[in-house]
Amino acid sequence: MGVFERFLSIWVGLAIVAGIVLGQTFPHAFEALAALEFAHVNLPVAVLIWAMVWPMMIGVDFASLKRVKEKPKGLIITLVVNWLIKPFTMAALGVLFFKYIFAGFIPPEDAQGYLAGLILLGAAPCTAMVFVWSQMTKGDPNYTLAQVSINDAIMVFAFAPIVAFLLGVTDIAVPWATLILSVGLYVVIPLLAGLITRSLLSRKGGVQAVDNFIAKVKPFSVIGLLATVVLLFGFQGQVILKQPLIIVLIAVPILIQSYLIFALSYGAAWAWKVPHNIAAPCAMIGTSNFFELAVAVAISLYGLSSGAALATVVGVLVEVPVMLSLVAFANKTRKAFPQA
Numbered sequence: 001m002g003v004f005e006r007f008l009s010i011w012v013g014l015a016i017v018a019g020i021v022l023g024q025t026f027p028h029a030f031e032a033l034a035a036l037e038f039a040h041v042n043l044p045v046a047v048l049i050w051a052m053v054w055p056m057m058i059g060v061d062f063a064s065l066k067r068v069k070e071k072p073k074g075l076i077i078t079l080v081v082n083w084l085i086k087p088f089t090m091a092a093l094g095v096l097f098f099k100y101i102f103a104g105f106i107p108p109e110d111a112q113g114y115l116a117g118l119i120l121l122g123a124a125p126c127t128a129m130v131f132v133w134s135q136m137t138k139g140d141p142n143y144t145l146a147q148v149s150i151n152d153a154i155m156v157f158a159f160a161p162i163v164a165f166l167l168g169v170t171d172i173a174v175p176w177a178t179l180i181l182s183v184g185l186y187v188v189i190p191l192l193a194g195l196i197t198r199s200l201l202s203r204k205g206g207v208q209a210v211d212n213f214i215a216k217v218k219p220f221s222v223i224g225l226l227a228t229v230v231l232l233f234g235f236q237g238q239v240i241l242k243q244p245l246i247i248v249l250i251a252v253p254i255l256i257q258s259y260l261i262f263a264l265s266y267g268a269a270w271a272w273k274v275p276h277n278i279a280a281p282c283a284m285i286g287t288s289n290f291f292e293l294a295v296a297v298a299i300s301l302y303g304l305s306s307g308a309a310l311a312t313v314v315g316v317l318v319e320v321p322v323m324l325s326l327v328a329f330a331n332k333t334r335k336a337f338p339q340a
Contacts, residue, residue: 050224127292134280
């Protein structure tokens with residue numbers, strides 16, 4: 001695990017502080033960046049999101065799907081949890097906390113924005129960081145790749161309908177045109193670009209060439225994430241300074257969701273006697289989020305200064321320490337599972 005991934009929460013925390021300070025010091029510069037928008041897409045943020053997502057998509061290999069038929073249980077658990085359970089539990093927790101438990105602390109219009117952000121997080125299963133978690137739990141790398149690849153293929157078709165359904169059920173307006181445009185920009189185009197890049201690299205030097213290239217461009221992905229966080233908190237600074245506890249309130253349902261989904265996935269894998277090198281990554285995929293996509297879509301749908309965008313970035317801040325704690329738990333319980 002590289003220094004950027006291991007200390008991602010620290011870098012995100014520093015980016016938050018930098019964003020707030022810069023936003024208060026240079027408000028006109030941030031206003032100018034916000035104005036660089038076309039068809040509800042902020043152009044500086046779009047470039048940063050592509051820098052984040054494209055390197056991840058190079059790792060997608062649909063040829064790896066042939067491995068799944070050998071051991072289908074892990075994939076079944078992943079798909080059921082990611083697409084039939086996780087989006088709905090996240091929405092339910094968002095409603096519980098922001099419409100009831102925290103109702104006296106948060107204005108209703110802000111609560112709607114935070115709820116929308118949680119829905120976007122819950123509907124986007126992990127794509128890139130799961131390879132890190134898989135490696136740390138000695139997971140089967142080829143099987144993990146197969147799980148991620150089929151999740152990304154499903155995401156192209158399922159993300160927008162699930163998000164639209166949950167937004168509608170929770171009485172949040174659904175801007176269909178912008179939602180579909182966002183999926184095209186931040187899922188379909190990067191996925192196609194990643195597949196083309198992978199194909200070209202494979203022809204020249206095989207899997208090793210692909211891995212070497214991903215390692216070279218990965219820092220740009222992290223830089224894109226941190227720069228996006230700086231922009232977001234540059235716009236959110238005034239709200240946070242007035243309500244510093246808002247970050248904690250948003251983090252509560254995200255934390256509960258993370259441990260709940262891991263328990264469901266890991267418990268199902270244990271009950272079904274799935275080997276540990278498949279069970280651990282299987283649980284990690286559902287627990288972790290494709291937060292880059294969630295951030296991008298939140299910005300496109302609701303704007304840089306929206307509560308939805310803030311909620312997705314809090315998801316970034318929370319994710320790494322939570323996932324590290326679950327990696328430690330998975331490693332300690334390895335002997336409770338069959339070994340491949």
